[in-house]
Amino acid sequence: MKRIFLFIGFVFSLPTVSYSFPMKIAVTVDDLPGWHLVKSGNAQKTASLFASVFKQHKVPATGFVIGALASRTKDSMNALTVWSNAGLVLANHTWDHVPYDKSSTKEFWSGVARTEKLLAPFYKRYGWNRIFRFPMLNQGDIPEKETAANEYFFSTKTLLAHVSVDTSDWAFARYYDQFTETGDLTAIKNLEALYFKHIMDCVKYAEEASAAIFSKQIPQILLIHANQLNAVMLPDILKELRLQKYDFISLESVLDSPEYRPFRYKIIYQPADHFFYHMSHELKRDLPQGLDRSSYRYFKSYWEPQIKKLCMTALLSE
Numbered sequence: 001m002k003r004i005f006l007f008i009g010f011v012f013s014l015p016t017v018s019y020s021f022p023m024k025i026a027v028t029v030d031d032l033p034g035w036h037l038v039k040s041g042n043a044q045k046t047a048s049l050f051a052s053v054f055k056q057h058k059v060p061a062t063g064f065v066i067g068a069l070a071s072r073t074k075d076s077m078n079a080l081t082v083w084s085n086a087g088l089v090l091a092n093h094t095w096d097h098v099p100y101d102k103s104s105t106k107e108f109w110s111g112v113a114r115t116e117k118l119l120a121p122f123y124k125r126y127g128w129n130r131i132f133r134f135p136m137l138n139q140g141d142i143p144e145k146e147t148a149a150n151e152y153f154f155s156t157k158t159l160l161a162h163v164s165v166d167t168s169d170w171a172f173a174r175y176y177d178q179f180t181e182t183g184d185l186t187a188i189k190n191l192e193a194l195y196f197k198h199i200m201d202c203v204k205y206a207e208e209a210s211a212a213i214f215s216k217q218i219p220q221i222l223l224i225h226a227n228q229l230n231a232v233m234l235p236d237i238l239k240e241l242r243l244q245k246y247d248f249i250s251l252e253s254v255l256d257s258p259e260y261r262p263f264r265y266k267i268i269y270q271p272a273d274h275f276f277y278h279m280s281h282e283l284k285r286d287l288p289q290g291l292d293r294s295s296y297r298y299f300k301s302y303w304e305p306q307i308k309k310l311c312m313t314a315l316l317s318e
């Protein structure tokens with residue numbers, strides 16, 4: 001009997017969070033056509049892999065293009081064609097990927113315009129709306145930069161692509177590229193298993209943040225990067241998200257939902273971070289306690305020591 005009362009007490013002490021299924025998530029892929037992929041001449045091939053996985057799992061993904069990287073080779077330009085031919089949207093991720101706080105305002109926005117020019121034939125062909133994402137989510141360091149950005153978004157009707165599920169996928173990918181070069185299959189398998197857990201933990205963290213800030217589950221925006229690791233791991237990740245009752249919707253649909261809509265053409269809070277961090281400031285509500293599990297600091301303290309332990313043979317053979 002005592003146990004029952006304890007149980008009831010526990011249930012009623014939980015915060016009220018409404019979950020309505022299916023939950024919704026948009027998948028976004030940054031740094032198209034991929035730094036390492038362009039360098040190794042695998043941009044088009046990997047874009048085809050991404051396209052077939054997204055098609056198979058019915059995911060209307062959006063890819064963010066770095067203009068200078070895309071225009072580097074024939075292979076890198078072909079990757080954009082493969083991506084768009086598969087019905088996936090292309091969006092702007094600046095010309096050279098220099099963070100906003102490290103660039104002059106003028107240089108930064110003229111680079112954005114240059115990438116717009118590169119993407120113009122695709123816009124014309126597919127009739128997409130303009131969408132933009134800041135490199136490293138860096139929204140500048142001074143109020144003048146925030147004003148200039150908001151003016152650009154509003155005057156050009158360019159949607160600002162927020163991120164709610166941030167990840168450290170790029171840090172895992174560095175190890176992955178290293179292990180695939182040395183061909184250590186055990187290290188590759190171990191890293192893939194850790195990476196899968198990391199992505200699911202970042203989704204869980206975003207759900208906890210959504211509960212803390214909005215007292216409900218809002219549509220999520222997942223950020224991953226164009227790399228070999230994601231091309232290999234996406235089928236498992238997408239399958240798991242479906243099992244967890246997620247529906248895949250477009251980035252534009254998420255940005256049109258009530259929680260994001262007021263900030264479609266507007267920076268919420270300037271420091272570089274994810275949507276829940278910005279909204280915790282805006283709504284004066286606390287994020288979940290402890291270190292942000294999607295952050296690089298968390299990667300360094302929790303995931304990297306495990307990579308070093310489990311993949312030691314590959315690291316020693318460098």
Ligand SMILES: [Zn+2]
Nearest residue numbers: 030031135136
């Ligand atoms: Zn980027």
